[in-house]
Amino acid sequence: MNTPKILPWVARKAGITDDHATKLWKRAVREAATIAGCSEGPAFHKLSVERFLDNVEAAAFGTVRHGYSNTPARLSWFWRHQGRMAIFGLMAAENAARFWQNTWNDTVTGMLVQKRSNGR
Structure with missing residues (x-):
């Protein structure tokens, strides 16, 4: 190496x-x-x-x-701090994706429930 x-x-x-x-x-x-x-x-x-x-x-x-x-x-604080800072962007992207997925699931589930209640 x-x-x-x-x-x-x-x-x-x-x-x-x-x-x-x-x-x-x-x-x-x-x-x-x-x-x-x-x-x-x-x-x-x-x-x-x-x-x-x-x-x-x-x-x-x-x-x-x-x-x-x-x-x-x-010196190690600098390395560990950079590692933590690098993770923040990934955490934000993960949270945004999770929010989008939950919103999409709730919307689709709501549409299915509404379709079932209108069909009966």
């Missing part, structure tokens, strides 16, 4: 070298393959990126500090 293009940016933000980040990426891919039991698919890719960010945070813990506080920088 190729290294992600965002790897140098993550390394700079975490204060580690690109070589160290590449090693952490390879480790994350091995861990994700062990956990997922496969080395392909969206679940594997998501897990490998999450493991990578967790490994980077563990490696950078204590080395990167915000200027306004004494807490270490965390």
Whole structure:
């Protein structure tokens, strides 16, 4: 599996070298393959990126500090936040489709009931 293009940016933000980040990426891919039991698919890719960010945070813990506080920088929140934001559009589309389907079913059912009551 190729290294992600965002790897140098993550390394700079975490204060580690690109070589160290590449090693952490390879480790994350091995861990994700062990956990997922496969080395392909969206679940594997998501897990490998999450493991990578967790490994980077563990490696950078204590080395990167915000200027306004004494807490270490965390990178995984950004990945998880983007995942949540990506789901919002899908949830809206699913809700719209469900609303359309329910409305259509109610309309057809109402027409059938009306047709049966007029026919008797």
